[in-house]
Amino acid sequence: MVNRTKRTALIGASLFSLSTASGLTIATPMAYAAAEAATPAEDFGELQEIVVTARKRSEDVLKTPVAVSVLTSDTIEQRGVVSVNDIADQTPGMNVTNNAAGRSDRSFQQMVIRGFAPAIVDITTVATFIDGVPVSSASALTTISDPERVEVLKGPQSAYFGRNTFAGAFNVVNKVPTDEFHGSASVMVGTRDNYRMSAALEGPIVGDKLTFRVTGDRFSKSGSYENAANTSQTLGDQSTTSGTLMLVFKPIDGLTIKAFGMLSKDDDGPSAQGLISAYTVTNSSGKVVVQGQSNCKLNGNPTFCGTAPSLTSTTPSASTLTDSYIKNFLSLPNGRFLSPSDGTQGYGLVRHFYHGHIAADYEIPDTDLTVSYLLGVNSEKYSALVDLDNYGDTSVLNNGFGSVPAGARTYFDYPYLVERKTDDFSQELRLAYDSGPLRVTGGVNFIDAWTQAGNGGGNGALGKTAFFSANGETRSRTSSAFYGITYQVTDALSLSAEGRYQIDKLFAYAPLSGYTATTSTFVPAGYYAGGSLMLSKSYENFMPRFIAQYQLNDDLMTYASYAQGVNPGRFNTSFISSSAATQRAAAAAGLKVQVDPEEVTNYEIGLKGRLFDGRLRFTLDGYYAQWRNQINSLNLSGIDPVTNSAFAITSYDNTGDVDLKGIEFDGTYALTKQIALNLGAALVDTDIQSYRSTAVSKLTGVTDFSGKEMPNTSKYSANAGLQYNGELKGWTEGTWFARADYIYKSGVWSNAANVVKTPDRHTVNVRLGATQGDISADVFINNLFDNTTYTSISDQFIFTNNFAYTSTLSALVVGLPERRTFGLQVRYKF
Numbered sequence: 001m002v003n004r005t006k007r008t009a010l011i012g013a014s015l016f017s018l019s020t021a022s023g024l025t026i027a028t029p030m031a032y033a034a035a036e037a038a039t040p041a042e043d044f045g046e047l048q049e050i051v052v053t054a055r056k057r058s059e060d061v062l063k064t065p066v067a068v069s070v071l072t073s074d075t076i077e078q079r080g081v082v083s084v085n086d087i088a089d090q091t092p093g094m095n096v097t098n099n100a101a102g103r104s105d106r107s108f109q110q111m112v113i114r115g116f117a118p119a120i121v122d123i124t125t126v127a128t129f130i131d132g133v134p135v136s137s138a139s140a141l142t143t144i145s146d147p148e149r150v151e152v153l154k155g156p157q158s159a160y161f162g163r164n165t166f167a168g169a170f171n172v173v174n175k176v177p178t179d180e181f182h183g184s185a186s187v188m189v190g191t192r193d194n195y196r197m198s199a200a201l202e203g204p205i206v207g208d209k210l211t212f213r214v215t216g217d218r219f220s221k222s223g224s225y226e227n228a229a230n231t232s233q234t235l236g237d238q239s240t241t242s243g244t245l246m247l248v249f250k251p252i253d254g255l256t257i258k259a260f261g262m263l264s265k266d267d268d269g270p271s272a273q274g275l276i277s278a279y280t281v282t283n284s285s286g287k288v289v290v291q292g293q294s295n296c297k298l299n300g301n302p303t304f305c306g307t308a309p310s311l312t313s314t315t316p317s318a319s320t321l322t323d324s325y326i327k328n329f330l331s332l333p334n335g336r337f338l339s340p341s342d343g344t345q346g347y348g349l350v351r352h353f354y355h356g357h358i359a360a361d362y363e364i365p366d367t368d369l370t371v372s373y374l375l376g377v378n379s380e381k382y383s384a385l386v387d388l389d390n391y392g393d394t395s396v397l398n399n400g401f402g403s404v405p406a407g408a409r410t411y412f413d414y415p416y417l418v419e420r421k422t423d424d425f426s427q428e429l430r431l432a433y434d435s436g437p438l439r440v441t442g443g444v445n446f447i448d449a450w451t452q453a454g455n456g457g458g459n460g461a462l463g464k465t466a467f468f469s470a471n472g473e474t475r476s477r478t479s480s481a482f483y484g485i486t487y488q489v490t491d492a493l494s495l496s497a498e499g500r501y502q503i504d505k506l507f508a509y510a511p512l513s514g515y516t517a518t519t520s521t522f523v524p525a526g527y528y529a530g531g532s533l534m535l536s537k538s539y540e541n542f543m544p545r546f547i548a549q550y551q552l553n554d555d556l557m558t559y560a561s562y563a564q565g566v567n568p569g570r571f572n573t574s575f576i577s578s579s580a581a582t583q584r585a586a587a588a589a590g591l592k593v594q595v596d597p598e599e600v601t602n603y604e605i606g607l608k609g610r611l612f613d614g615r616l617r618f619t620l621d622g623y624y625a626q627w628r629n630q631i632n633s634l635n636l637s638g639i640d641p642v643t644n645s646a647f648a649i650t651s652y653d654n655t656g657d658v659d660l661k662g663i664e665f666d667g668t669y670a671l672t673k674q675i676a677l678n679l680g681a682a683l684v685d686t687d688i689q690s691y692r693s694t695a696v697s698k699l700t701g702v703t704d705f706s707g708k709e710m711p712n713t714s715k716y717s718a719n720a721g722l723q724y725n726g727e728l729k730g731w732t733e734g735t736w737f738a739r740a741d742y743i744y745k746s747g748v749w750s751n752a753a754n755v756v757k758t759p760d761r762h763t764v765n766v767r768l769g770a771t772q773g774d775i776s777a778d779v780f781i782n783n784l785f786d787n788t789t790y791t792s793i794s795d796q797f798i799f800t801n802n803f804a805y806t807s808t809l810s811a812l813v814v815g816l817p818e819r820r821t822f823g824l825q826v827r828y829k830f
Helices: 004-015 031-035 073-079 084-089 138-142 324-331 580-588 694-700
Strands: 068-072 094-097 110-113 126-130 133-135 149-154 168-173 182-190 194-206 210-221 225-227 230-235 238-249 255-268 273-277 288-290 296-298 301-303 348-363 369-387 415-435 438-457 468-470 474-488 493-509 515-517 526-528 533-551 556-567 598-611 616-639 646-670 675-690 716-727 734-745 761-772 775-782 792-796 811-815 821-829
Touching: 068 073, 073 734, 084 094, 084 734, 110 126, 110 168, 133 348, 133 369, 133 415, 301 694, 324 415, 415 468, 580 646, 616 694, 694 792
Parallel strands: 126 168
Antiparallel strands: 068 149, 094 110, 126 133, 149 168, 182 194, 182 821, 194 210, 210 238, 225 230, 238 255, 255 348, 273 811, 296 301, 348 369, 369 415, 415 438, 438 468, 438 474, 474 493, 493 533, 515 526, 533 556, 556 598, 598 616, 616 646, 646 675, 675 716, 716 734, 734 761, 761 775, 775 821, 792 811
């Protein structure tokens, strides 16, 4: 059992730490660590050193010349962090969006740092790592419970972390099991069937030579919103089951081998999202099915200007009846790369994720050298069935083209199945030297990743005239060599030169069923056997970083840095298998197959340290970044003249340049030995230099986007938390705490034309808890004032039976927050 002194020291470290960001769902109650923060000391307590590995070596976070925030497990407990969205709330300058392509669910979650908002669902500007090993998806972070810490690196991190660290990197560091048995068990219950059960156990297998740590977690909740089309159903139901195992082997002095594995399964219902239509939709009797809410007209199109309007009484709404019509479609293997048994069995999302890695470090005796080896594997697959028209109704006839399609439903509906699988394999070999004024790190890295996606559905006969269509597999192989050299010029000044030389090889393959290209518009005409190579391309880049660091005194450090980064290119393959007429229309609209890498140049200055006898701990940084060759989406829709059916194509191209600058502050201040205040704020100023979007220009008439701001980004954000810790009179080792958190995010634009945005969002969370010995309990209220401000916004089409409004963006889909939630948590540690 961890003694009280040790626990208090750990809480002291986290209470004053720079705790702002992470991407994981934590299954532990919040009272235990928070209540332990009170100490009988007469002073304010000393700040403990927090070690990070932002440069592939252990350093004090306040002496690391990188914009990095650290979230410890104790601080996660204090602030009640349980989701990726909570992380964004606690992190000024960060947004999370899971809203695109007409759906707002957990199939993807994009982390937007400093305004680097990706326009592509399956590409991120922020890469994620576990113990320094890359993972294929941010969803991996929702599986790890109770980590040692999470390191959030901001700005380009290409020199040490490589691919997709364009805007930053998340590194989750696991707790290392000890050679003594420890464990915990916790239960949380709350409103709307909200519950979580978790347990952890660690200890020795063979003394201190072989130890283990195992965790298990089960989370579930009902959604916050009634389905207007079926009031017995809620929208936003979620559940996750996960488990992890770590083994640590120390066969000889200096050698440590860590083996870690985890698995998880998400099983969600239809997502909580609302539809805002520019047009009124009626049935044949004239009854209003969807109320038009347009408040302006741009380029001749009814649309929305200013702040997005409130939802009407008919939304959120979705057709979610899983009848034989839907069951038959979901049971068909035709064209699918996932087995129907692994996919969703109804409306909602099913996702499986697996990760494993080995990390070995050997400190060579009688030298200052350390050799490290990392090996990682990831596998993710998800299947989501959505009601893409986003309104539930059976009174609109499915006869928009004169008659009901043979074998289809008599009423108009647009069920749509989206599936994706991603697998990757990575290795890294690294050598580090640390002696005197010189520190050197160098190594090689290799990542091989495969991705395949597909979709299908609509208002036709599912499985008969409307099929699931799988794209061919895409693959990326990245080989790189990296280095970092730091020299201590004087006691106060150090200089660092870092860099990575990277070769990206991209491949695109034909669907497993084979493909016959009837036109040479994008690939040479002819037959391509299933799985055969269709396209390939290589890119070579060097990404340097230079840092000057100056220690002003024992408590304050300043730094300046220059860095370059690259985000890999990609292929557009979704429209290659379309009809020749559709491909020609795509080419005429400027769509192309090959997309070049994005590039960024970043300038940064920072100040870190302690003030007022260590009572204030803070970081302050400013940055200016030039984002070039930005990859953006290009949408095209219409009616295929050959098949007389509607088509919608989403493609991507290098169509933008953006300048980004901002200021970030994060700190904690001990007002008294019982009261602590944490504050954070950020200004994210994004300035579009050039941009092209056929869909946005067609809607708004805007063709010159210069001076506009990036979408999905809060220009202003802030958070504040106040916590009081006290002792329970008359109780041995009895403590209590009370805490309140306030979160502010300014509204985000739906697109680069800056026409419509979400309202500013204000959220307040409160909690009260107590600890007696090894048992703790706390009660909490999240979203105290039941704020229903949209969490995200995305342009979309309003679907009707004749697709009259799909040639131009004609609707908005908005993400809906979780309503006010009451809960009770109890935890036992042994």
